[in-house]
Structures are given as structure tokens and as C-alpha cells.
Amino acid sequence: MIGFVVEAECMFYQDKPIHFECTACGKCCTGNAETHYIALTPTEAAKLRKHLEVSEAWFRRRYVEHLTRDSWGIRMHNGQCAFLDKHGRCGIYALRPTQCRTYPFWPELMDDEAHWQAEKKYCEGINRGQVVDIKVIERKLKQQAAAEEHA
Template sequence: MQPFFERFSLRFSCTQCGKCCITAGDYHVFLTESEAQEICSHLQLSRGWFRRRYLRRLEEGDLVLASGTGDGCVFLSARGHCRVYPVRPLQCRSYPFWPELAGNARAWNREMRRCEGINQGEVVPLASIRRKVKACLEQDG
């Protein structure tokens, strides 16, 4: 069967609520080495300082962003804004059009609990959804 987003028009409008930047429990913001390098350059920090201050490596070896104060991502400002927005990782840029969410009706609708922008606003062009899903799949290998 075709993925959910191919069969139905999906609506989404981000309200900038910042809830997708909460990294509590086993939810992490994964990033590649090149994404980490891009953020480091954007912030004009030394590689060592950047890695110690902003990155963590999980037991399984995956690279993730550190948590900031509270449960937020280390780059989430007190006003709920992303401090590295132009160079945020693909995981953030593609949300909520991840294959496991946009591809499955139940998962998509369940995600409304986290993201208040899901099923709100205009229909998102299919080409844009496809691009994001594809980028996630390619990054996941």
C-alpha cells in the first residue's frame, strides 16, 4: 500500500510552539557529523568546545544534541526559538514529515498530541513532503 501522504492531502502549519524541541526521555535530536560541523561554523566556535558543550554520543554511537536547561534542546532559547535555525539538523527541518509519521495515518494523527500544527492550515504540497521524507530515508541509510 502507498504511504499515507501519497493517498491523502496533509495539512500542517507550524505555530512555533517549540514542543518538537523538547528532548525528554528517549527522544533525541540526531545529527550527522557534517550537520554538527555546519552548526559549529555557524556559531564560530572551536570544534572541541562545541562538541563538549553541545553534543552527546549515545551508547549506540549516535551523535545527538545535548539537552539545555529543563527538557529543551540545548539550542532552544528561553523564548522558545531555535538559536541555530538556519543550520538546524535535518531531523528538525523535516519534522513532522518523517517517513514514520507522514507515512502512517495513525502515527500522523497521534503526533497531534505533540505538534499542534498537524492537520492545521493549508495543504502541504506533495512534492515538498516527498522531498523531506526522501531526505530522511537517505540520511537513515
């Protein structure tokens, strides 16, 4: 985490107010299944499986894909997260993975204003709404960095 703290010191959001308001459009839950994935830890998977009340075998077959030998992701169906409902809403919102909870406050989007601005084409909530408290941004950055470190 020491490396993260050093990196965070030079991120653009510290000098400029960041506006963000989720519009619940579901676009962040969609994408090309070959290039987009939703990381899922074993702990997150266990909570989801329990919530869905399905067997481990059924959960893995229906909802999980192996990204590498040791990392999992939520299976994409026709370019959409398997947990999006027919209205494009998250069916597991209260239990969504860290990657979803921290979006769009990911290190690779917050390290440079150009990256943040480029993400607008995927997220209509960027530059909308109230200013996000810097403490909220930094907490989400730390959560995402920790998740990536343990992936």
C-alpha cells in the same frame, strides 16, 4: 533507496490531503532526554561549530552527546534542545539538522494516518494551515530516509 520508494507507494498521504503549518511553538524541540534526541551528523556539527565560532572541544562538550559510538545528537538541557532560546525559538534555525528540517514528515509518521493523528499531541501544527504539496512531503521523506541511512 529502492526500499523507500516501495514503502512510499503505500503511504496514506498520497490519497488524502495533508495540512500542516508550523506554529513555532518549540514543542518538537523538547522531550524526555532519555527517549528524545536530535540526530546530528558530523557535517551538520561542523557547520554549527563554525557558525558559533567555538572550538571543536567546546562545541562537543557544550552541545553534543554521543548516542552510540558513531552517532551524535544535540544535547538536551532540562528536556529542551540546547539551541532553544529563552522564548522557545530555535537559535540555529537556518542551520538546523535534517531531523528538524524534515519534521513532521518522517517515514514513521507518514506510513499510517493513525501515526500522523497521534503526533498531534506533540505538534499543534498538524492538520492546520494549507495543504502541503505532495512533492514537498516526498522530498522531506527522502531527505530523512537518506539521513537515517547514513547515521
